[in-house]
Amino acid sequence: MNKGMKYGIGLALVGLIGYNSVYLRPLSEVRAAGALGKFDPARYAETFWTNKLLPTGAERAVELSSLLAQLKTDKNKAFDAHAHALGIGNIRYFLVKGEGVVSTVGETDVTVQLTTGATARLATEYIYSNAARDASGLIQITEFSNTADLNSVAAELNDIIRKRVVPGLRSDAKPGRKIRFVGAVELNRAHLRVGELSVIPIQVF
Amino acid sequence: MIWLLLLLASCTGKTDTDQPKKMAVIVSTLNNPWFVVLAEGAAAEAKRLGYEAKIFDSQNNPALEADHFENAIVSGFGAILLNPTDSEGSIVNVAKAKEAGVPVFCMDREVNASDVATSQILSDNYSGCVAIGEYFVQTMNRRGSYVEILGMVGDNNTWNRSKGFHSVVDRYPGLKMVAQQSGDFDRNKAMDVLESILQAHPDIDAVFCGNDAMALGAYQALVSAGKVQIVKVFGFDGADDVMTSIRDRKIRATGLQSPQTMAKTAAQFADQWLNGKRDFAQRIPVAVELITQANIADYETPDKP
Numbered sequence: 182m183n184k185g186m187k188y189g190i191g192l193a194l195v196g197l198i199g200y201n202s203v204y205l206r207p208l209s210e211v212r213a214a215g216a217l218g219k220f221d222p223a224r225y226a227e228t229f230w231t232n233k234l235l236p237t238g239a240e241r242a243v244e245l246s247s248l249l250a251q252l253k254t255d256k257n258k259a260f261d262a263h264a265h266a267l268g269i270g271n272i273r274y275f276l277v278k279g280e281g282v283v284s285t286v287g288e289t290d291v292t293v294q295l296t297t298g299a300t301a302r303l304a305t306e307y308i309y310s311n312a313a314r315d316a317s318g319l320i321q322i323t324e325f326s327n328t329a330d331l332n333s334v335a336a337e338l339n340d341i342i343r344k345r346v347v348p349g350l351r352s353d354a355k356p357g358r359k360i361r362f363v364g365a366v367e368l369n370r371a372h373l374r375v376g377e378l379s380v381i382p383i384q385v386f
Numbered sequence: 387m388i389w390l391l392l393l394l395a396s397c398t399g400k401t402d403t404d405q406p407k408k409m410a411v412i413v414s415t416l417n418n419p420w421f422v423v424l425a426e427g428a429a430a431e432a433k434r435l436g437y438e439a440k441i442f443d444s445q446n447n448p449a450l451e452a453d454h455f456e457n458a459i460v461s462g463f464g465a466i467l468l469n470p471t472d473s474e475g476s477i478v479n480v481a482k483a484k485e486a487g488v489p490v491f492c493m494d495r496e497v498n499a500s501d502v503a504t505s506q507i508l509s510d511n512y513s514g515c516v517a518i519g520e521y522f523v524q525t526m527n528r529r530g531s532y533v534e535i536l537g538m539v540g541d542n543n544t545w546n547r548s549k550g551f552h553s554v555v556d557r558y559p560g561l562k563m564v565a566q567q568s569g570d571f572d573r574n575k576a577m578d579v580l581e582s583i584l585q586a587h588p589d590i591d592a593v594f595c596g597n598d599a600m601a602l603g604a605y606q607a608l609v610s611a612g613k614v615q616i617v618k619v620f621g622f623d624g625a626d627d628v629m630t631s632i633r634d635r636k637i638r639a640t641g642l643q644s645p646q647t648m649a650k651t652a653a654q655f656a657d658q659w660l661n662g663k664r665d666f667a668q669r670i671p672v673a674v675e676l677i678t679q680a681n682i683a684d685y686e687t688p689d690k691p
Contacts, residue, residue: 266673267671268510268513268670268671268672268673269507269647269651269670269671269672269673270510270644270647270672270673270675271673271675272673272674272675307520307523307524309516309517309519309520309553310513310516310517311513322667322669322670323665323667325667325668325669326500326668326669327500327668327669328508328510328512328546328669328671331669331671332512332513332550335513336553369675372675372681372684372685374681374684
């Protein structure tokens with residue numbers, strides 16, 4: 182084999198190895214692939230809201246009047262039976278339902294006189310807590326590896342409520358009008374106050 | 387080095403039933419009462435569960451923390467309850483313990499990794515400050531100018547608190563933040579920072595501080611400037627001094643953390659791990675309670691560890 186042929190074969194081998202060693206892909210494709218594994222809180226919240234919370238909320242919720250009575254007679258039993266929270270500590274959340282008559286429509290809430298005589302304030306302005314995320318007990322803490330995702334899901338659910346629930350509640354709520362609702366309530370197990378009960382609305386009928 | 391440690395650990399008879407069961411409590415500093423409560427609470431719960439417990443003080447020094455980890459591993463401690471010195475710098479120490487088969491349960495401060503600690507039990511700083519933000523908006527009637535005094539800028543808790551607060555307050559265009567500066571979680575630094583800001587912005591309506599020590603410093607600056615009746619101060623922590631100030635109608639609100647709950651939970655999780663449980667959530671938020679002048683009466687007797 183002459184020198185030229187050897188060099189030729191050598192160059193071809195180097196070229197072949199070089200060609201197969203380097204792959205070029207568009208940056209957009211790489212970014213899209215990376216994004217696939219990233220948690221999407223808006224998508225998670227939408228799926229949870231549509232497929233889990235709305236279809237089962239009314240069935241899972243405890244009657245608000247019944248809950249208030251239980252809290253008076255046996256607070257711990259009521260919390261054990263109906264409260265949920267992704268974290269630990271005194272702040273717990275209840276999924277509740279009720280019906281009554283709108284008594285006042287305020288700037289930040291709608292007050293409902295329940296058929297049993299108690300009152301509930303359906304929030305229309307201050308919708309910020311983890312109540313909608315935690316109250317049903319359908320989301321598990323083990324689904325999340327970082328707290329930022331957890332916080333984002335709560336924020337996304339609150340946004341859904343602001344956009345889809347509150348406008349209808351504000352426009353339909355008139356004093357004297359009958360109303361049924363499913364909502365989420367935050368209560369402190371160790372320092373219980375039920376006098377000014379604020380309900381984050383989830384469904385209003 | 388780690389193999390040598392592993393060898394030594396295996397020679398110490400960690401599983402030897404003659405040896406007392408031990409938990410190590412490694413805390414960032416004992417030069418701060420809050421962390422003393424955390425460390426002593428963890429040790430007390432470990433003892434209650436039947437373990438020998440030893441507290442190691444890292445003195446805010448990651449190198450010293452690394453030494454404590456090596457000691458704990460070779461001395462046959464079954465689990466480590468950790469309050470890290472540094473969210474990034476402590477990762478390597480936690481990883482060493484994991485390699486040696488010793489589970490680590492973080493308390494209050496997290497490490498920025500999700501695959502080294504067995505579980506991290508953390509104050510829900512974000513949600514606590516969401517609650518403070520909501521109360522802030524209501525108290526300010528959605529209008530006014532305010533100052534934010536941040537904690538240490540390299541601390542995760544600083545930004546979780548700030549983000550939670552702003553996730554609410556920034557939705558109200560009538561509320562204007564005129565200055566945002568770090569007070570390093572320090573009372574005197576916060577006082578100096580606010581005194582300086584008041585020179586440029588004498589007409590502020592409120593101050594939100596990333597911890598209670600800074601809230602007290604800010605309040606002192608407002609006393610000196612004769613503005614305590616005008617400017618509302620909000621803190622975070624639930625420190626006894628600030629709880630008293632809220633009761634005395636000086637400071638408006640704070641977020642009450644529970645170091646006792648974090649400490650007890652960490653020790654209980656470690657006990658569960660040593661008894662065979664393995665499925666722990668990576669991060670567990672511990673609720674922070676909003677304390678205001680309206681509900682302070684509910685908290686007349688502070689919880690003790």
